[in-house]
Amino acid sequence: MSITKLENTFSLFDTTANIMQEELQCTYLEALAETAENLFHGNVLQEELSEVTKRRLEKEYNKLNINALQKEEIRKGFQLAILKGMKEGVQANHQMTPDAIAMFMGYLVGKFTSHLPQISLLDPAIGTGNLLTAVMNHQGNKKQEAFGVEVDDLLVKLAYNNANLQEQSISLFNQDGLSNLFVEPVDVVVSDLPVGYYPDDQNAENFKLRAAEGHSYAHYLFIEQGLRYTKPGGYLFFLMPNFMFEEEEAKIVNEFIKEDAYIQGLLQLPLSMFQHKNYAKSILVLQKKGIGVQSPKEALLVNLPSFSNLQAMEKIMGQINKWFEK
Incomplete structure (x- = not known):
């Protein structure tokens, strides 16, 4: 798997989770779960977001076609984002298998x-x-x-x-x-x-x-x-x-x-x-x-x-x- 592809996949999860975290005032991991849900459904599901934020998210989502990625590419990109979120506020039971x-x-x-x-x-x-x-x-x-x-x-x-x-x-x-x-x-x-x-x-x-x-x-x-x-x-x-x-x-x-x-x-x-x-x-x-x-x-x-x-x-x-x- 190429480094750039992994970076792009991680960047998609990370950037959109950050945008959402800011507006929803939630943890990074909660925002990550929300953005992953949007990517799966192909649209922005959170009604409480402002129109500006929705447009910002859609612009980011359009940068990468998630459906064209291999399973392992998605898993690794998502994993990196989860690891970032766990470093922020990790509970003992939130550890990931290397x-x-x-x-x-x-x-x-x-x-x-x-x-x-x-x-x-x-x-x-x-x-x-x-x-x-x-x-x-x-x-x-x-x-x-x-x-x-x-x-x-x-x-x-x-x-x-x-x-x-x-x-x-x-x-x-x-x-x-x-x-x-x-x-x-x-x-x-x-x-x-x-x-x-x-x-x-x-x-x-x-x-x-x-x-x-x-x-x-x-x-x-x-x-x-x-x-x-x-x-x-x-x-x-x-x-x-x-x-x-x-x-x-x-x-x-x-x-x-x-x-x-x-x-x-x-x-x-x-x-x-x-x-x-x-x-x-x-x-x-x-x-x-x-x-x-x-x-x-x-x-x-x-x-x-x-x-x-x-x-x-x-x-x-x-x-x-x-x-x-x-």
Whole structure:
């Protein structure tokens, strides 16, 4: 993707969001959701805007034909605008999966499901939809049905506009991702695990991985929730913090996973991607047990090099491809 095209796409979102933010006296992210809605519908929907502002917006919208852009071009431009908005007033739960990781997870999903003609996907903590749409964009012409759950109203709105502009069909649910979901079990669960304590102790009682006392860890509960909504033989791809297997309760999580699933892979991301080694993450790949599902002879254990080191990445990709051939 050319830099200028990305700049132009970002500029379209950014300029129009700024115009709208000024007049509507809202946050940048709220204005971004509004402008994305306009782009999708092809006109200015906000009746409270002045005629002058409406004309200014239309002039900007006419500078770039959004329908002529590729899905990934739209996703990346929108993602940059969201990142800008998050820097302004970020809440702890408003974090976005880095692009290289989202695309790599898309590659892994493609590899593990290459035998399936079509797949259903679920992200129980979809956020802005960046991870799920990146994964979907990397599945070629495979038929897909997708579901996303998010408790935060604004993030759901951004995910909804994100999916619409990329013409990706995703059923979105604005609810707690750990409550009862109106979703049939899927072939693939992908999630950038929300890390920290889960505040709803009453709902946590429904989970085996709840804490014996006090608040439970959300990242544990989301693993259990993911397995509940995966078909037998289906795959789960979790972006998880490295410290997760060092916590005191890690043994219980390991035992729980072993009961229900096989660990297919653990791919440690390069430390250079994270501000501090305490924030470092890995991709955990699980396969839910089922009839005819066997444990892999050996799991795919990889320490990934920096994504910008092309030679090292090529070598690792060669090793990963060999593992799949086996």
